[in-house]
Amino acid sequence: MATLLDQYEEITGTDVIDQLRQLAKLLGGKRIIHINSTKAGGGVAEILHRIIPLKKELGIDTVWETITGDADFFQCTKLMHNTLQGNRFDIPDYLLRHYEAVNRENAERLRGLLEEADVVFIHDPQPAAMIESMPARKGKWIWRCHIDVSSPYRPVWKYLRDFVRGYDASVWSLSEFAQRLPHPMYLIPPSIDPLSDKNIELSPEELGKTYARWDLDPQRPIITQISRFDRFKDPLGVIRAYRLVKEFTPVQLILAGGGATDDPEGEEVFNEVKTSAGDDPDVHILLLPPDDNLTINALQRISDIILQKSTREGFGLTVTEALWKGKPVIGGDTGGIRLQVVNHHTGFLVNTPEGAALRIRYLLKRREKLEEMGQKAREFVRENFLITRHLREYLTLIFAVANETQDRIELL
Numbered sequence: 106m107a108t109l110l111d112q113y114e115e116i117t118g119t120d121v122i123d124q125l126r127q128l129a130k131l132l133g134g135k136r137i138i139h140i141n142s143t144k145a146g147g148g149v150a151e152i153l154h155r156i157i158p159l160k161k162e163l164g165i166d167t168v169w170e171t172i173t174g175d176a177d178f179f180q181c182t183k184l185m186h187n188t189l190q191g192n193r194f195d196i197p198d199y200l201l202r203h204y205e206a207v208n209r210e211n212a213e214r215l216r217g218l219l220e221e222a223d224v225v226f227i228h229d230p231q232p233a234a235m236i237e238s239m240p241a242r243k244g245k246w247i248w249r250c251h252i253d254v255s256s257p258y259r260p261v262w263k264y265l266r267d268f269v270r271g272y273d274a275s276v277w278s279l280s281e282f283a284q285r286l287p288h289p290m291y292l293i294p295p296s297i298d299p300l301s302d303k304n305i306e307l308s309p310e311e312l313g314k315t316y317a318r319w320d321l322d323p324q325r326p327i328i329t330q331i332s333r334f335d336r337f338k339d340p341l342g343v344i345r346a347y348r349l350v351k352e353f354t355p356v357q358l359i360l361a362g363g364g365a366t367d368d369p370e371g372e373e374v375f376n377e378v379k380t381s382a383g384d385d386p387d388v389h390i391l392l393l394p395p396d397d398n399l400t401i402n403a404l405q406r407i408s409d410i411i412l413q414k415s416t417r418e419g420f421g422l423t424v425t426e427a428l429w430k431g432k433p434v435i436g437g438d439t440g441g442i443r444l445q446v447v448n449h450h451t452g453f454l455v456n457t458p459e460g461a462a463l464r465i466r467y468l469l470k471r472r473e474k475l476e477e478m479g480q481k482a483r484e485f486v487r488e489n490f491l492i493t494r495h496l497r498e499y500l501t502l503i504f505a506v507a508n509e510t511q512d513r514i515e516l517l
Contacts, residue, residue: 109162109300116299117493125493128500129163135223136166137503140215142182142231144171146363146395147333148295148422149228149251155298155492156499168218172211172232177203180369182231185265188258189230190337190417196261205234212238224503227272234268245273245506251295252419253440255281274506278420278441289509291502294444295420296495297429297486302398304429307406315403319389321357326469329359329408331401331423334374339414339437342458344381344388346414349462351387354469361391361404405430409475410468414461418442425490428482433475435464445490451482
């Protein structure tokens with residue numbers, strides 16, 4: 106039976122897989138640990154679910170653990186996430202003290218693993234304070250920031266920076282997101298897995314069942330946004346754009362997504378979206394389980410255009426997923442979306458519902474342009490945003506951090 110690496114080789118070519126094997130040999134005997142806040146929901150969990158098995162297949166000793174916390178802890182980290190992305194809000198002191206206490210508890214629970222690891226990746230703010238409880242650590246600690254911290258609320262960033270500055274290195278998705286820190290800083294954009302349920306090819310029969318399941322009309326255009334129900338994703342703005350388009354063109358809208366265990370605001374935003382949609386039969390609001398990847402795949406494939414009208418976005422893996430399926434994306438002109446949507450080539454960047462509506466109407470009237478953009482989009486992802494590239498950069502980073510005292514590093 107073909108291994109995972111064999112399957113990727115069919116998509117990426119032999120040279121890419123050979124590079125991964127060469128890098129993995131340099132890391133033999135090292136133990137790598139990843140820590141984040143959830144194993145279900147959100148792009149971080151998706152990436153780790155795919156990248157950990159690949160590391161193991163390459164012979165790298167890799168462990169993935171999640172922190173545990175209560176409602177107050179995740180309320181604090183959600184506020185932290187929002188303020189780091191620009192909202193101005195002072196987090197109550199009692200929540201910050203609780204955040205620190207939960208991190209200490211998790212550090213104690215995982216102490217044996219963490220103190221003996223050669224490299225520890227800590228993902229995002231939730232577990233960032235764990236480093237304070239590990240003065241005896243022997244390995245290198247790397248803080249991986251997946252969110253847009255380009256214009257943070259300064260008091261909250263200064264608070265978090267006191268923890269993050271103690272790391273041996275940090276990783277960011279875009280240079281614009283990075284804040285000055287007293288250690289080496291690296292840029293590694295996220296990626297998608299072309300072999301996952303969310304991205305594999307689907308049969309016409311499976312797509313036909315999707316139309317029937319959600320009462321969709323295959324004869325009328327479908328525009329879709331797949332994302333968590335989060336205000337930064339601007340689902341209300343998507344509904345506004347849809348209504349502007351529908352004044353001129355018969356169209357259907359799908360807003361589909363799920364929640365995450367570390368996001369306490371999701372239900373509130375979901376209810377706001379339902380209220381805004383009202384009783385319009387052409388607006389389909391779908392609350393999906395976080396692991397319903399085949400459904401998400403099918404919804405993207407039956408859509409004519411994908412939207413990701415975020416107002417702030419760390420990267421936006423749903424953009425990459427849609428581009429890989431040959432769909433042009435109309436996305437918010439922000440964050441990591443700019444890295445993926447090449448304006449007028451793989452989609453359009455917009456700032457308002459009116460701008461989104463204008464671009465939707467343009468593409469629906471020009472099917473040849475829509476198809477051309479879709480073809481460019483898929484090749485753009487193949488070259489830049491597949492998980493094999495992501496893994497190669499992670500392995501190179503680990504080797505560089507572990508050998509930082511050397512003036513010159515040779516990868517033979």
